[in-house]
Amino acid sequence: MTFSNPLVTQTIRPMGIDGINTQGALPVAAEQSLSVIEASKRLAAYTAVDQNVKLEHRVIGIGSGSTVPYVVERIVQQGKESNKNRVFIPTGFQSKELIVSSGLNLGDVDQYPTIDVTLDGADEVDHQLNCIKGGGACHLREKVLAEAATTFILVADYRKNVEFLGTNFKPGVPIEVVPFAYAKVLQNLHQVIGSPNATLRMAVKKAGPVVTDNGNFVIDAPFDRKFMEEPYKIMAKIKMLTGVVEVGLFCHMAKSAYFGNEDGSVTIKLNDGTVEHVAA
Ligand SMILES: O=C[C@H](O)[C@H](O)[C@H](O)COP(=O)(O)O
Incomplete structure (x- = not known):
């Protein structure tokens, strides 16, 4: 699948992983109405989904916060065929509503205690992929779904990418x-x-x-x-x-963290210490 960087292309052509263009291109006006921070969140989320949510994944954990709706948006763009046999597990009221309103199959962790991949936002992520979560008070269920997942992925905008926790996120x-x-x-x-x-x-x-x-x-x-x-x-x-x-400290749990940057690039930090960049 070809990934189209939504910050630098004029339109997004959301191709499903089953090869179906499910929604058509977004209009340029819709692109321009996104703030840089929102665009960065979406870029991180889209890249993370494209690289980690595969056709064979059947049980998918959906986190909470303002970045996660872009995760669900991209999953929906993978197409009805890809999603018809999948079940999505929420981390709280917000993500449950998101799953239901997106027409995806809702499940619960007590039915599915083993999850293929969980994608979630973060309030801040350090150089070792430790993170602060719970800015939206969802961190208990989020940690359960992170632990239940074979692969746990973080998505965030550039402000969350720090050397040490507490640098930009001050509430604690x-x-x-x-x-x-x-x-x-x-x-x-x-x-x-x-x-x-x-x-x-x-x-x-x-x-x-x-x-x-x-x-x-x-x-x-x-x-x-x-x-x-x-x-x-x-x-x-x-x-x-x-x-x-x-x-709300998640230590040594994430496999990778995706950060959308202001310039339209994506920084991907991996749990082995390597850092990759996807150019704008
Ligand atoms: O309790 C809330 C969650 O941990 C969120 O994932 C976290 O606060 C990040 O949210 P956002 O994507 O809105 O920055």
Whole structure:
């Protein structure tokens, strides 16, 4: 299949992997209306799908966030024939709606505990492919689907591509906690673990805290660089606190991370330390 870079071509010709042009080319006006960041997200997502979602893949995990809709868009472009025998597993309410509204087959991880490939966004990814996730409070289910997958792939725009976590993403590490334990966990984070500015995440259009798809709260815990140089260690410490359900640090899980760049190129970081560039 030929990959058409959607940032530098005037039109996208979405060819399905079954060889069917399912949607025709997007109009130039639609291209131009995308911001650079949105275009970068889409470029990362399209490239990741083209390189990792193969005809033989039958069970596919779909992550959460604002980059993932482009993943689903590209999968749909692979054609009805490619998708008719596939099942798609969501990481939460948003991705469930996305799968259903795109006309794809919905499944659940309790039916399909082994997933061929999961694609997901990230809040930030470091040089070893460790990442922060949970900016949308979905990281518990996201981690389950990442662990269940034979191949776990990250997609993001250029702002997420950093040497060390916490460089651009400042709210901190998202930590899902059972409501009963939140005050105790906050105190542990402030006084013992090393995050004096950890806070309970508050909702925007609701009074009170954010409540996750699992009925829990989220704490955002910023950490100094020294902790983020070895994120696995701090993740393990946080996870040991009673009341913590999951930590939004995904360490040594991704096979590769795709970053769409401002100039229309794509940077692909692999878990063996190599970095590839797809030119604009
Ligand atoms: O909880 C949310 C997820 O971890 C998202 O994948 C993450 O926040 C990245 O989202 P976005 O693609 O919108 O930057």
